[in-house]
Amino acid sequence: MAYIPTAKDLLWTLNSICQSRSWAVPSGGVAFIFDHSKFEFKTFTVAEKNEVQMNYFTPVITNLQSLGYTEIARVLCPGVQTTVELLKEFHGFSQDDIERNLIESLQKRPHDERFDQR
Amino acid sequence: MERLADFLSSLGVEYDGRNFSSLDWVENEETCNLLHQKAFEIIEAINRQKEESKTDRIGDFRSTFALAIACSHFLGKGHWEIKMILAGEAHSSYVSNLVKTGDIDVFFDHQCRKAHLDTSLEMHYLMFRNLIAQEGMTGEAISDLFMKHIVQTSNAIQELMRFLELCGRQEHPMNFASDELQGKMAFDYYVSLIQAVRGFMLQFSCVQPVIQVEHAQRFFEMAGPLITNAIELMAQFRDGASTSYIMFQTVMAQFGTFFVKYTEHEIPPASNFDQCNRATIAFDDLEPIETYCTLFAHVLRLMLIRDHEGLQGHLTQAIQDALDALEASDRSRHYDVYSNIIHQLINDEEVNMILLSDELSITW
Numbered sequence: 399m400a401y402i403p404t405a406k407d408l409l410w411t412l413n414s415i416c417q418s419r420s421w422a423v424p425s426g427g428v429a430f431i432f433d434h435s436k437f438e439f440k441t442f443t444v445a446e447k448n449e450v451q452m453n454y455f456t457p458v459i460t461n462l463q464s465l466g467y468t469e470i471a472r473v474l475c476p477g478v479q480t481t482v483e484l485l486k487e488f489h490g491f492s493q494d495d496i497e498r499n500l501i502e503s504l505q506k507r508p509h510d511e512r513f514d515q516r
Numbered sequence: 517m518e519r520l521a522d523f524l525s526s527l528g529v530e531y532d533g534r535n536f537s538s539l540d541w542v543e544n545e546e547t548c549n550l551l552h553q554k555a556f557e558i559i560e561a562i563n564r565q566k567e568e569s570k571t572d573r574i575g576d577f578r579s580t581f582a583l584a585i586a587c588s589h590f591l592g593k594g595h596w597e598i599k600m601i602l603a604g605e606a607h608s609s610y611v612s613n614l615v616k617t618g619d620i621d622v623f624f625d626h627q628c629r630k631a632h633l634d635t636s637l638e639m640h641y642l643m644f645r646n647l648i649a650q651e652g653m654t655g656e657a658i659s660d661l662f663m664k665h666i667v668q669t670s671n672a673i674q675e676l677m678r679f680l681e682l683c684g685r686q687e688h689p690m691n692f693a694s695d696e697l698q699g700k701m702a703f704d705y706y707v708s709l710i711q712a713v714r715g716f717m718l719q720f721s722c723v724q725p726v727i728q729v730e731h732a733q734r735f736f737e738m739a740g741p742l743i744t745n746a747i748e749l750m751a752q753f754r755d756g757a758s759t760s761y762i763m764f765q766t767v768m769a770q771f772g773t774f775f776v777k778y779t780e781h782e783i784p785p786a787s788n789f790d791q792c793n794r795a796t797i798a799f800d801d802l803e804p805i806e807t808y809c810t811l812f813a814h815v816l817r818l819m820l821i822r823d824h825e826g827l828q829g830h831l832t833q834a835i836q837d838a839l840d841a842l843e844a845s846d847r848s849r850h851y852d853v854y855s856n857i858i859h860q861l862i863n864d865e866e867v868n869m870i871l872l873s874d875e876l877s878i879t880w
Contacts, residue, residue, distance in 0.1 A: 400612050405629075405678030408690075416688035437691040456615070463614050466622040466691020 403461045406510065411461040413508040422499070424481040426458050427451035429489070438470045444484055445474040520579035523554060524586070531582035533624060534700060539589065548590040555587050555598050562605055574609050581606035581628060588635075593878065596639045603631040622690050623697045626683055627704075633672050633679075634708055638878045640668045641719065645874065648723075655726035662723045663731050666716070670742055673712045677749050680705040684753045703760065706753050707880065710763045713746050714812070715877030717774045722873035724778065736779055743771055758799065758806045763880070765795035766813040773820055785824040792817035797837050804846035811845060811854040812876065814838040818861040835862050850875055 403411075415421050415432060422429040427444040428451075439462060447455060459469065478484045485491040491499075524530070527547045530537040541547045558580065574580050584602035591598065607628035613619055644665040648658045682690065684702035692698035720727075720735060727735070747767065754764045769791040775781045776788060795813035802810070817834050821827040838858045845851060853875040860867050 400608055400615070402608065402611050405675050405682060409678055409682050412682065412688060412690065434688070460611065460615055463618060463620060464611070464622070464625060466620050468618055468620060 401457050401460055403464050407461055410508050410510050412465055422481050423458050426454035427481055428455055429481055437467045439467050440471040441469055442473045442475055444478050445476045520576045524579055524582055529586050542590050551586050555583055559601050574605055577606040577609035596635050600635045603628055622692050623701055626701050630704055630708055633676055637672050637712055658726050659728045659731045669716055676709040676712055677746055680709055702753055709746055710767050711880050713743055713767055717770055718873040718877040721869045759809050762795055762809040769795050769813055769816050773816055785827055788820055789827055807841055807844045808846040810841050814841050815857050
């Protein structure tokens, strides 16, 4: 059965991405770079995703497409296994950058009670 | 095999994703039979695929959706199954295709979602009504069943609210192909939400004589905040169009009269009467379909006067206003129901709340 995003999924995703140009989803092994004016995004993803990453990756992409965003490039990043490694190796993030972004993202993240238990 | 789009076109069924260019074909019995037959063929094909665990999807999801909506036009109330199956399949196919090809059509996506929610509301109500119509159903059992029913209804109302919020947002919107399509989609959700809230209150009035006190209390604990939140949201998305304004003022009037009637809320009758006036007589030069939108508020206004001695002085004028509205109204949709109820109220006859709920709680 195909995953069909709910209203909550779409609202949460839109609220998550609308504030910034980039969005990393560690659980999906992926980072996105957006051009919001054109409703476009580029995908940077770990080349060999494990099952958990795959389970998150596909719905996240579907959510973005359902919001009307077009994926204009997908870069499979070899030699990395996590989003943190991906950001360091392919986007030049330092450990400090990553920690700062993580804190900012936790502060800005829209609330969704479905994630409270995690 | 003939393409579905060509088949529909050959019968004069032209759908632009929201409306049919004409509804003349509904009057043609042979056309309706052919559409019905085609719908069954597609449903059988879907079932076969499911039995064989194939994941192939129907190819032309737009035409399948058009067929679903066409069938709902001529089958009418009580026949929700075809629309539910075909519109659901069209939507699943759209999402599958979106994932595979990236071919985006946010407007189509949401027309499917709205159709699903509207049909779910209809389905839940009809199933509830069919169950309580069974012989031997006690008041207690009806009351229990109603509580289950309203959970489903309130879930659908919350989903409609989220979609209205999502489609109507101006800052960081979704990618509709144009502002016009975004506006149309937000308006469609707005109307569905108003209809769902109207139905929610009408359905309670229908079962109120048999509902248990603790169930009624639970209903109002749930319905009060839900309806208030829905009205606050609608207020944000109410545009300048007459239909949008009339529907909003009507749901406000219904909310006021409903809570005063069934709870200990103290809103002066004159205040509710003013609200009914805002939804009925505050307009000049309405189009027939806009006048049609005022008919429900005329019903509320007459009921309010009947229930409150202090408003009796307005009765003659309210009767005249209601009759004028009936005269000027479009005669489609539930016109006959409104006409019957208004005349029952004028003749001081008892209004059948079950009939009111059955006829007016699903479509406006």
